[in-house]
Amino acid sequence: MKKVLKWIGILLAGLVGVIVIIALVGYFVSERRINKAYVIAVEPLTVPTDAADIEEGHRLTVIRGCIDCHGTDYGGTTMLEDPLIGRIYGANLTTGQGSATAEWSAEDWARAIRNGVAPNGRALLVMPSLEYSGLSDEDVGRIIAYLRSAPPVDRALPESSLGPMTRAMLVTNQPPPLLSAEVIDQSHRPPRSLVPEASAEYGAYQATTCTGCHGKNLGGGPVPFSPPDKPKAANLTQGGDLANWTLEQFKTTLRTGMTPEGRQLDPQNMPWPVTSQMTDVELEALWLYFQSLPPVATGN
Numbered sequence: 001m002k003k004v005l006k007w008i009g010i011l012l013a014g015l016v017g018v019i020v021i022i023a024l025v026g027y028f029v030s031e032r033r034i035n036k037a038y039v040i041a042v043e044p045l046t047v048p049t050d051a052a053d054i055e056e057g058h059r060l061t062v063i064r065g066c067i068d069c070h071g072t073d074y075g076g077t078t079m080l081e082d083p084l085i086g087r088i089y090g091a092n093l094t095t096g097q098g099s100a101t102a103e104w105s106a107e108d109w110a111r112a113i114r115n116g117v118a119p120n121g122r123a124l125l126v127m128p129s130l131e132y133s134g135l136s137d138e139d140v141g142r143i144i145a146y147l148r149s150a151p152p153v154d155r156a157l158p159e160s161s162l163g164p165m166t167r168a169m170l171v172t173n174q175p176p177p178l179l180s181a182e183v184i185d186q187s188h189r190p191p192r193s194l195v196p197e198a199s200a201e202y203g204a205y206q207a208t209t210c211t212g213c214h215g216k217n218l219g220g221g222p223v224p225f226s227p228p229d230k231p232k233a234a235n236l237t238q239g240g241d242l243a244n245w246t247l248e249q250f251k252t253t254l255r256t257g258m259t260p261e262g263r264q265l266d267p268q269n270m271p272w273p274v275t276s277q278m279t280d281v282e283l284e285a286l287w288l289y290f291q292s293l294p295p296v297a298t299g300n
Contacts, residue, residue, distance in 0.1 A: 030167040037121040038181055042107040047141045047148070057146030060139055062277050064132065064209050066093075075153025076100075079126075080225070086163035088126055093147050098156030101147070109144045110137075114190060116180035123181035125160045130180045131208045138193035176212075176224040196281045203289025206282050210236065218290070221299030231269050232299065239295030250287050254278065 048054070061067065061074070069090030071077045076092035091100035101109070108119045116129030135143075162170065162178070170178050177183045194205060213223045213233040220235035234240055241261075242250065249260040257265040257272035267273050278286075 030162065030170045033123075033170065033179060033182070034125070034162070035122060038115070038117045038123065038186070039121065040111050040115045040117050040186060042110050042115075043137075045106040045110050045137055045141055045144075047106050047144050049145065053142050054145045054149055057142035057144070058150075059277055060143050061146060062274055063282075064135075064143075065128075065212070065271075065274070066143075067274075068271070073153050074147060074150050075155040076157045078157070082163060084163045084165040085225075086161055086166045087158065088160045089157040092153060092155050092157060094150050094153045095148065096152030097154040099152075106141070106144055109147075110140050113140055113143065114184075115186060116184060123179040125162065126178055127180055128212055130177060130184055131212055133180075133184045133188065134190050134205065134208060136191045136194050140190075196279070196285075198281050198284040198288065200285070200288040200292045202281075203285035203287070206278075206286050207236075207289050215299075217296055218293060219296040219298060231266075234270075235296070235298040236290045237293040237296050238291070239297060242290055243295070247284060247287050250290075251280070251283050254283060254286075 074093045077090045080088040092098045095102045114133050116127050218236040220233040254275040
């Protein structure tokens with residue numbers, strides 16, 4: 001019996017040792033990727049100063065989802081504090097005390113928004129730049145203009161850090177990408193400006209913001225980093241309910257949260273108060289783009 005217990009003890013000790021080694025390897029591999037230095041050349045960017053462009057910048061920060069992480073006052077939020085997953089904070093984007101961006105140049109802003117890279121060259125954690133990498137110079141300039149003029153908020157937040165579970169996801173390349181800088185085509189040159197028009201092409205430009213919840217192919221399914229009881233994101237391709245909707249029904253849903261089936265959408269799950277700020281042209285363009293997508297199975 002003693003020999004059996006001895007061997008059980010040896011096996012358990014060996015198992016613990018293997019787990020410790022795997023954890024250490026995962027930590028150092030993830031640290032190397034987190035601390036990788038990126039050199040991203042950004043062309044000079046014009047930041048407008050007129051009231052109309054600043055107000056449009058405000059609208060863009062809403063419909064592009066900046067308030068989801070950085071708060072409606074743009075002073076930053078505590079997004080998640082979990083010992084296994086990590087401590088994730090949306091930075092203070094105003095000029096108040098605790099600001100992460102008060103000293104940024106226009107090029108620093110553009111690099112962070114479109115490339116997912118901070119002024120120090122490191123990748124920004126959980127910054128969804130993959131959704132913003134195609135934003136035009138004009139739209140980025142307007143966003144910067146508004147955030148620089150937003151009322152200052154005094155709020156200091158810690159730096160974000162990843163927990164062991166999230167580091168394991170990073171090392172094994174599980175979606176969603178935690179470091180957008182790794183997966184963005186950093187050689188891509190975004191357009192200088194785009195003329196808003198009711199076209200599928202302009203809809204594709206708008207729809208990148210939808211991919212965070214609805215998936216890269218917009219087929220819907222479980223929303224990343226959400227609790228198990230959160231409803232699945234809808235399938236926006238022709239494999240989902242949109243195939244049976246009209247344009248007017250689509251607009252009504254995105255402006256009121258009421259679906260053609262008579263279901264009221266919870267704004268915590270589907271941010272229709274945000275999409276209600278979109279113009280008729282933007283909504284029609286989105287509709288045309290979604291109608292052009294081949295059907296995929298939900299969650300695929």
